[in-house]
Amino acid sequence: MKKLMSGNEAIAYGAYQAGVKVGAAYPGTPSTEVMENFATYPGVYAEWSPNEKVALDVGVGAAYAGRRAMVAMKHVGLNVAADSLFYASYTGVNAGLVIINADDPGLHSSQGEQDNRNYARFARIPMVEPADSEEARQYVGVALEISETFDTPVLLRTVTRLAHSKGAVEFDGELQPVAPPAPDPPAYRRDPAKQVMLPANARRRRPVVEERLQKLGEYAEQTTLNRIEPGDPELGIIAAGAAYQYAREVFPGASFLKLGLVYPLPRRLILDFARRVKQVVVVEELDPFLEEQIRLMGVTVRGKDIFPLYGEFSPHLLRQCAAAAGLVTPPPEEEDPRPPLVLPVRPPMLCPGCGHRGIFYVLKQLNVLVTGDIGCYTLGAAPPLGAMHTCGCMGAGIGVSHGIEKAGVQEPRVAVLGDSTFFHSGMPPLVNVLYNRGATTTIVLDNRVTAMTGHQDDPGTGRTLQGGETTEVDIAALARGMGYQRVDVVDPYELDQVTQVVREHLQSAEPSLIIARRPCVLSRREKHPAPVVDADICVNCGTCLELGCSPLTQEEEHVSINVLLCNGCGLCVQVCPTGAIAFNA
16 A cells, blocks of 8 residues: 655655664754654654764664664754764674765755765765655665665765655555564674774774775666666756656656666766767756766766756756756746735744743843854844844854853853753853853753754653653753853743843853743643733833734734734733733733
């Protein structure tokens, strides 16, 4: 039977079918649902790790111990895990290890684009790239077989479109693994010469990595992952992954070389394909990864002179580019009788009742320089709050604030980050401030969950991915254990309390930590009665609108509150200078 599955769901199912027993990840769009779905299958272990490097180390350890393992992360997460990726390339694996890497062309939910096919070449490990959900299911098992055959971790690349689009997948309906049940692992096989990367051992492993890559190149020539699909010999298209699907739609009659193993490339197969066609065109999103390697083979090829270097592809975009290059006939222009659709701009904003809002409102009122981080709270940079001035990557805000201080800037400043980000990469820079005698005030916006990616648990929630109760790590106690003397916990709904505590910390010459604790309103689904506006008292000054809360709108004579949207947090009651907004007695 068949079942509709997203690419992420299909990867999780394929991993279960292939006998993966251990899964680890850090949530990050567009990869999050892989581990969420895998965790629901019987007889598996799955976890949210504090960050991607830890997740990869967990996967490596499971593979060393003889269990098939899967690790999942988004593209920028592989930057965090890169140190572990490179040592694993040298040590190899005992059981299969597949690393799911989800790129995000078009920046749907990321701070930057990057093409992580380059990591495969950099780390000298194989990468497979499915083109639809069924291939996503199949390729997990193939990647694990490659991993075990060639003693290497294997990258499986997806993109946002594949991760979240649904397609028909072969489904047995009984949730039975295809792979035979794995026996209990024997005692750990100790092999220091292979697994302890002292320079002497690493030097001995370096030639092994090159020999393995040569063998993988021979495998690439023979595997059915790479195949020629004959068509019109006038035009030959080389493509992989989601780009293959777009190209198939735009060039239905062309000859195709469909690549499923995108590194290493099958040199002889590519040369054979090039001899069969008059013109070779590479269709690939982001970097000219395939194009550059194929040019080095001596093949005359077109690619990025036709298609863009950045952004997400679509059949419409490819058709436009191909028509401009003379590869397809331009579609006839048809006059659309409908008037152009003009939609109002709807900027993203913090949810009604979000605990982060009170913090950013106070920081703006105090004119504080705010170095930020990746998460829901990045929306604190948007008007009317406008209270975040830098944002780079997870954990960066604390180090940036410390650097600003050491550069001699005297104005008051704070670093902000979320609770999940604190566990991900916030602790080392917090220690750095303490060790290097800084005076940065850090605010942890603790909403008790990893909110931005869909309310996953983290080490501070007391729950594991698979629903078990566990130790709830206390951020305040952890900071005090590091050596922080000034640590305060505040409720971001209480603006007077927040203002007083922030002022005290900024006036102090010592490093300090504030924990603004208020559960995510979407996670807890709590709703309180909405306040009301007394139209006779309201002077329509707009002060409450500076909160950037969507239920508040400014009418001709007074402000109104949409009670269907309002969460009843009461911030507007606190900031109204005339007392026109109040809760009913």
